[in-house]
Amino acid sequence: MSMPAPSRLLFHAVVAAAFALMLAPVVMVMVISVFRQEIVSFPPPGLTLDWYVNAWDRQEFARGFVSSLQVALMATLIGVPTGTAAAYAIARGWLPGKGAVNTLLLSPLAVPGVVAGTALYMFYLRAEFWIDADITATLHGLVAAHVLLTIPWTVRLVSASLAQLDRSAEEAAANLGARPFTVFRRVTLPMMRPGIVAACLFSFIQSFENLELSLLLVGPGRTTLPVAMLSYLEFRIDPTLAAVATVQILLVGGLMLLTDRFVKLSRVV
Amino acid sequence: MGNLVLEALCKRYGSSTAVERVDLEVKQGEMVALLGPSGCGKTTTLRMVAGFIPPSEGRILIGGQDVTRRPAHARDTGMVFQSYALFPHMTVGQNVAFGLEMRKVGRAERDGRVMEALRLVRLDHLADRLPRQLSGGQQQRVALARALVVNPAVFLLDEPLSNLDAKLRGEVRMEIRALQQRLGLTTLIVTHDQEEALTMADRLVVMERGRVRQVGTAEELYENPTDPFVAGFVGRCNLIEGRLEAPGGFRAASGALLHCDVEAAEARPDAALLALRPERIGLQPDAEGGGRVAAVTYLGAQTEYLVEQDGTSLLIIRPTPTLADPLRRLAVGDAVTLSWEAAAARLLPAAT
Ligand SMILES: Nc1ncnc2c1ncn2[C@@H]1O[C@H](COP(=O)(O)OP(=O)(O)O)[C@@H](O)[C@H]1O
Ligand SMILES: [Mg+2]
Numbered sequence: 001m002s003m004p005a006p007s008r009l010l011f012h013a014v015v016a017a018a019f020a021l022m023l024a025p026v027v028m029v030m031v032i033s034v035f036r037q038e039i040v041s042f043p044p045p046g047l048t049l050d051w052y053v054n055a056w057d058r059q060e061f062a063r064g065f066v067s068s069l070q071v072a073l074m075a076t077l078i079g080v081p082t083g084t085a086a087a088y089a090i091a092r093g094w095l096p097g098k099g100a101v102n103t104l105l106l107s108p109l110a111v112p113g114v115v116a117g118t119a120l121y122m123f124y125l126r127a128e129f130w131i132d133a134d135i136t137a138t139l140h141g142l143v144a145a146h147v148l149l150t151i152p153w154t155v156r157l158v159s160a161s162l163a164q165l166d167r168s169a170e171e172a173a174a175n176l177g178a179r180p181f182t183v184f185r186r187v188t189l190p191m192m193r194p195g196i197v198a199a200c201l202f203s204f205i206q207s208f209e210n211l212e213l214s215l216l217l218v219g220p221g222r223t224t225l226p227v228a229m230l231s232y233l234e235f236r237i238d239p240t241l242a243a244v245a246t247v248q249i250l251l252v253g254g255l256m257l258l259t260d261r262f263v264k265l266s267r268v269v
Numbered sequence: 270m271g272n273l274v275l276e277a278l279c280k281r282y283g284s285s286t287a288v289e290r291v292d293l294e295v296k297q298g299e300m301v302a303l304l305g306p307s308g309c310g311k312t313t314t315l316r317m318v319a320g321f322i323p324p325s326e327g328r329i330l331i332g333g334q335d336v337t338r339r340p341a342h343a344r345d346t347g348m349v350f351q352s353y354a355l356f357p358h359m360t361v362g363q364n365v366a367f368g369l370e371m372r373k374v375g376r377a378e379r380d381g382r383v384m385e386a387l388r389l390v391r392l393d394h395l396a397d398r399l400p401r402q403l404s405g406g407q408q409q410r411v412a413l414a415r416a417l418v419v420n421p422a423v424f425l426l427d428e429p430l431s432n433l434d435a436k437l438r439g440e441v442r443m444e445i446r447a448l449q450q451r452l453g454l455t456t457l458i459v460t461h462d463q464e465e466a467l468t469m470a471d472r473l474v475v476m477e478r479g480r481v482r483q484v485g486t487a488e489e490l491y492e493n494p495t496d497p498f499v500a501g502f503v504g505r506c507n508l509i510e511g512r513l514e515a516p517g518g519f520r521a522a523s524g525a526l527l528h529c530d531v532e533a534a535e536a537r538p539d540a541a542l543l544a545l546r547p548e549r550i551g552l553q554p555d556a557e558g559g560g561r562v563a564a565v566t567y568l569g570a571q572t573e574y575l576v577e578q579d580g581t582s583l584l585i586i587r588p589t590p591t592l593a594d595p596l597r598r599l600a601v602g603d604a605v606t607l608s609w610e611a612a613a614a615r616l617l618p619a620a621t
Contacts, residue, residue, distance in 0.1 A: 166352060166354060168350045168351075168352055168354035169354045169355070169356055169357070171319075171321055171341070171348075171350070171354065172348065172350060172354040172355075172356070172415075173356070173367065174320075174321075174340075174341040174342045175319055175320075175341055175342075175344075175346060175347070175348045175416075176342075176347075176367050176368035176371055176415070176416075176419065177342050177343075177345075177368055177371035177372055177419070178342055178367075178371050179342055180342075182371070186356075186367075187356055190356075190358040191356075191357065191358065193358075
């Protein structure tokens, strides 16, 4: 890129400002989580890890963490194989109207989470009446909702990796005597692996940190971590929340970096 | 091993025709090149042989057996792809072993044959590398070994040299030809590069717009083209429009009278084109001559002259004359006489 010096300076300044703006809250949360005083003030009166201990001692966070983990794992386990199969069928043109199918599969991402969550809540209430069983406030109800996140993300990531896949490698395998299923198992699937791994990690993240979709669907005693954090916020503000958030940020950030090694997220998201 | 026969092979996409009634036999152990400009249907023909594209019409026979309806995995062809198409997640050794695995060859024999094939392409020391750790030329050789290790009945190559740099291209070209001859492989190779086709193949098939224009050895195509497209595509050629004026004269559309063989003229009274190779035309400085030099291009070993004669422009290529030769001092605007043997002027029908 060649720009005259003043405009290059301006460009870098704007980029730096944008990064600072985005990262400031994250950094603040992490910093506050180790402040000793309950009311945030500068300069800090001292540093401590007590808030982390406090967070772990509070049942709702520990349990929320476990159920978020459960929900995210199950939603990933269901969404990734389904989404992968769909992406493969779309890429190979097996589905009539594949453009429409693709749009349909990606559409949950276009609906605001709160709207989708409310709609699901109302649908679940109706469905409970029909099948005479609990859906709201149950684990499977929550997992079903989160599958609406994991399928679209998987379709997106796996489609991206399928688009780059060299079809002639599959032809070469057939040419060497491999039957269609063997071609899929020995060549196509291994070549799709980076996309699938990325889909697993990213689906997990999306489910794990989701608040809006879960808000109305959780029940007493079965709350996800983001919902637990929100409820805590309604009663008090102290660095305990910052400690929980820091743990969440580190986990999600780590998984993101890992995902990026398999599929460049900047190309897909 | 066996021979490959194509019978009236056609491929249509909707209303457009990619390949139009191709008839061809590649004999046991022979190497035949499909040569033609981009888009003339070479790849489509090759892919029909491999079984990746179903023909619209016609038959494909390998070793006398009709394989037209057989799926690709049951055809016993060995294909080298333009992009090499190596399996990126397998080592070089695993790539080469794949075809043997599919044929249920036992472990011990498999390892032996893989190493043997890799030795053949001088890559046995790189068996444990992944394809992405190899140079383009090395990947190309892995692709060759992978296709050869299974002893395919027919060996297929699609522009195998197009992704290599010029120097490597020459080497690999000779290497492929040597392997093909040593192993006696029945081979069909696709290329748009005539030098590649002329140097590698026993016979060439010149294609244009989905049709075969002429089949023959390099010499036959060059010396004896029967089709204006072939005359212009294989080597360089002066193609002059006009009609015959008996006996032994060809009247160019511009009015110039050019001489040609009397017998040839009798054999093709409908001739509409005269084809004259530039290096078959002699050139003499001659103040009385009817030709005018319009351009001189010095190319080292050769010199090219463009001469205007009675409104017809002719390209002439001569070995660069010595310093003592008066031809060496020929300049634009000089008068010259042109000469050629009557037999060098080939008569062709109108282009279709
Ligand atoms: N799948 C296809 N659908 C429609 N037309 C095609 C298809 N594949 C090839 N063609 C057409 O067939 C012609 C021959 O193509 P190809 O065999 O690839 O040419 P070559 O290998 O000689 O360059 C081209 O005009 C191309 O546009
Ligand atoms: Mg081609």
